[in-house]
Amino acid sequence: MVHMDKGGTEEDEALALFETKEARFRGAYRLFASTIVVGICLIWVYRLSHLPRSAHDQGRWAWIGLFLADVCFSLYWIFTQSARCNVVYRYPFKDRLSHRYEEKLPGVDILVCTADPKMEPPTMVINTVLSAMSYNYPPEKLSVYLSDDGGSELTFYALLEASAFSKHWIPFCKKFRVEPMSPAAYFSKHSAASNSQHDLSINIGPEWLAVKKLYEEMKNRIDSIVETGMIPKKIRDQHKGFSEWNSNATKQDHQSIVQIMIDGRDKNAVDIDGGRLPMVVYMAREKRPQWPHNFKAGALNALLRVSAKISNAPFILNLDCDMYANDADAVREALCFFMDEGKGKEIAFVQHPQNYDNITKNDIYSTSSSVANKFELPGIGGYEAALYCGTVCFHRRESLCGKVCSKDYRGEWNSTEGEKKSDKTVNELEEASKVLANCSHEKDTQWGKKMGLIYGCPVEDIVTGLTIQCRGWKSLYYNPDKKAFLGVAPATLDTALIQQKRWSEGMFQIFFSKYCPFIYGRGKIKLGAQMGYCMYLLWAPISLPALYYVIVPPLCLLRGIPLFPQVKSLWFLPFAYVFLARNTCSIAEALCSGDTLKAWWNSQRIWVIRRTTSYFFAFIDTMTGTLGLSQTTFALTDKVMTEDVSKRYAQEIIEFGSSSVMFTVMATLAMLNLFSLIGCIAKAIMDLEYFKSLDQLIVQIILVVLLVMLNIPVYQALFTRRDKGRIPSSVLFNSILLASLACLVPII
Ligand SMILES: O=c1ccn([C@@H]2O[C@H](COP(=O)(O)OP(=O)(O)O[C@H]3O[C@H](CO)[C@@H](O)[C@H](O)[C@H]3O)[C@@H](O)[C@H]2O)c(=O)[nH]1
Ligand SMILES: [Mn+2]
Numbered sequence: 001m002v003h004m005d006k007g008g009t010e011e012d013e014a015l016a017l018f019e020t021k022e023a024r025f026r027g028a029y030r031l032f033a034s035t036i037v038v039g040i041c042l043i044w045v046y047r048l049s050h051l052p053r054s055a056h057d058q059g060r061w062a063w064i065g066l067f068l069a070d071v072c073f074s075l076y077w078i079f080t081q082s083a084r085c086n087v088v089y090r091y092p093f094k095d096r097l098s099h100r101y102e103e104k105l106p107g108v109d110i111l112v113c114t115a116d117p118k119m120e121p122p123t124m125v126i127n128t129v130l131s132a133m134s135y136n137y138p139p140e141k142l143s144v145y146l147s148d149d150g151g152s153e154l155t156f157y158a159l160l161e162a163s164a165f166s167k168h169w170i171p172f173c174k175k176f177r178v179e180p181m182s183p184a185a186y187f188s189k190h191s192a193a194s195n196s197q198h199d200l201s202i203n204i205g206p207e208w209l210a211v212k213k214l215y216e217e218m219k220n221r222i223d224s225i226v227e228t229g230m231i232p233k234k235i236r237d238q239h240k241g242f243s244e245w246n247s248n249a250t251k252q253d254h255q256s257i258v259q260i261m262i263d264g265r266d267k268n269a270v271d272i273d274g275g276r277l278p279m280v281v282y283m284a285r286e287k288r289p290q291w292p293h294n295f296k297a298g299a300l301n302a303l304l305r306v307s308a309k310i311s312n313a314p315f316i317l318n319l320d321c322d323m324y325a326n327d328a329d330a331v332r333e334a335l336c337f338f339m340d341e342g343k344g345k346e347i348a349f350v351q352h353p354q355n356y357d358n359i360t361k362n363d364i365y366s367t368s369s370s371v372a373n374k375f376e377l378p379g380i381g382g383y384e385a386a387l388y389c390g391t392v393c394f395h396r397r398e399s400l401c402g403k404v405c406s407k408d409y410r411g412e413w414n415s416t417e418g419e420k421k422s423d424k425t426v427n428e429l430e431e432a433s434k435v436l437a438n439c440s441h442e443k444d445t446q447w448g449k450k451m452g453l454i455y456g457c458p459v460e461d462i463v464t465g466l467t468i469q470c471r472g473w474k475s476l477y478y479n480p481d482k483k484a485f486l487g488v489a490p491a492t493l494d495t496a497l498i499q500q501k502r503w504s505e506g507m508f509q510i511f512f513s514k515y516c517p518f519i520y521g522r523g524k525i526k527l528g529a530q531m532g533y534c535m536y537l538l539w540a541p542i543s544l545p546a547l548y549y550v551i552v553p554p555l556c557l558l559r560g561i562p563l564f565p566q567v568k569s570l571w572f573l574p575f576a577y578v579f580l581a582r583n584t585c586s587i588a589e590a591l592c593s594g595d596t597l598k599a600w601w602n603s604q605r606i607w608v609i610r611r612t613t614s615y616f617f618a619f620i621d622t623m624t625g626t627l628g629l630s631q632t633t634f635a636l637t638d639k640v641m642t643e644d645v646s647k648r649y650a651q652e653i654i655e656f657g658s659s660s661v662m663f664t665v666m667a668t669l670a671m672l673n674l675f676s677l678i679g680c681i682a683k684a685i686m687d688l689e690y691f692k693s694l695d696q697l698i699v700q701i702i703l704v705v706l707l708v709m710l711n712i713p714v715y716q717a718l719f720t721r722r723d724k725g726r727i728p729s730s731v732l733f734n735s736i737l738l739a740s741l742a743c744l745v746p747i748i
Helices: 010-014 026-049 060-084 094-104 122-133 153-176 183-189 206-228 240-244 295-310 330-339 370-381 426-436 460-470 493-512 527-537 543-559 572-592 597-612 614-626 643-650 661-686 688-696 698-710 712-720 729-744
Strands: 018-022 088-092 108-114 142-148 257-262 279-284 315-320 347-351 393-396 474-477
Touching (some): 026 060, 026 572, 088 330, 094 330, 108 122, 122 153, 122 206, 142 295, 153 279, 240 257, 257 426, 279 295, 295 426, 370 474, 370 572, 460 527, 493 614, 493 661, 543 597, 543 661, 543 729, 661 698
Parallel strands (some): 108 142, 347 474
Antiparallel strands (some): 018 088, 347 393
């Protein structure tokens, strides 16, 4: 996909800045999907026509339930097809952008969020900031803002250190084309020891070693101060910013703090080679216990206003504090979409996939979402309604701030709107910005409703993206081969499940709110996109049929009640076809997305665990929440691991280690299936009648065997593991008790 053009000619002017290509084999895929539809219809026919007639027949209700579960799965599957049948890939041409616009490149504001110095260590945060400062982009047009919801002077101190270190790091990055541009990631990837002679791209010389040393010294200083939790007086006196923290400031209760760490307008603010530096700003918005702070959405909205005051760039990149930049040209590539003369002006945002640098080979928690990144999200993007995922997303400021996309919108990016910033001093700018970050500032305004990020939902990103699209804007999904950003994926099952719970709960709330895509989006986004949204919004309720499938067929197997056709019956064929076709396709998708076969298998296990725990609890919480019983919160994802945990993570051993309710449910279901299988074998040996009926139970046996195989790591964690990551024995007792009780429940 490399396109060379010699540039500057008239011909060049006519060339688009990006190109869209349909995925290969789209036609074949649609045909294949329609054969599955036929199979599904036949399954429905079978379920309806073979319904146990008399109310006295054992298993009549179990059968009806299974039919309903099948209906739910089928409808859900159809939603997932809307995206899969419409996959497109985008290709920007950054060389054309440079030819045409190098001198006129627009400003870009990079907004980074952090919320807690313990769960999000300051060194991690500043690595993200440093990577964002080091883009291959004119520094005078780049501004990096850090929003600190932790309101922590430790994070502030780290940013101060980073500002000084950037004077070495940025020229180093540019000179040696360093990537990833996060020093921590770069030096761990290219440690002097691992850098073999063959790797000529990196030139380990005195300069390299000197920068590495500077980085390590800085890191040590920050880490040791963070450990003590106190800023020494000597350092306090070095910067006026520290005076903002008075003795009674806490995370939940403090005034607004805005500090311009590097004034990018200042021609004297230069790196060691004399190159200009980007603007760097620290912000901790005001927090007061009596004001709801609306979590990340509130932080971003405050940052939107503050950045408008200080640099007001027309384009914005939004990053979580763990998502560092991996591709120095990513800003230029994203601008190709916005600045394309033909289609660019309608584009509100360009979403990148969330990739992680800590995924193990076989991705035990299935956090890489590679199939979603390769097929689902580009498919919804094919309807020009890509989902906004909260991070690694480029926005047009106007569309994010509530503007409606109208026909006569010209999409000018060098507009002179807003004030001239250069005549204000740093102090004046800081004071003016603080007011914008005050709690009361949003009172009686459209912020959180029609402007900025929408409030009241744990997945503020998805709902915000939807409202932008419903104002007439388009959005694209761009998944380049070279990953543009890398972050930290949850590395324990607990964190992974809590994160999934927040997502599924937030998304289900959207489905139930006035923002339901089928209603809110009607006539505004394509039907395919509405269905695409629902593929995610309906995660929580899909837990119900999943739970049904892991509970009822095994119980019926114990009792010898058949729920599926016999293998020799013709009705067996649609079941077998749908099962095999779906799984073959899912394996093929996984392999195409770069997963290993084992990663696919792991993803099936996580599929079951998520649906029966996270999604189920999210379902319950949403239901009680809609009745006004519970309050929405945002459980921050922990990004640090103890050494013990990270060792097991590297060995791909699942980390349970706590006795949460989710684990009890998971263990109970695993035990239930184990009991069912053991019971089935025992009965087959002892009971001739039961043995004879086995051929009617084959499908259920296969199902239970598969579930037991998927659960092997759970049994190991319950019975044989001795490390700290095993499942605590209290969970073992409870699960045995609950599973035994379940076996006694009569089947009707
Ligand atoms: O009160 C808060 C809570 C969170 N954050 C920041 O929000 C980001 C995301 O939080 P994290 O705990 O890492 O959540 P994830 O589950 O990884 O977040 C995903 O899901 C969120 C929606 O649930 C999106 O906002 C995120 O962009 C997306 O990465 C982090 O940078 C936090 O510092 C705040 O600034 N203030
Ligand atoms: Mn995160």
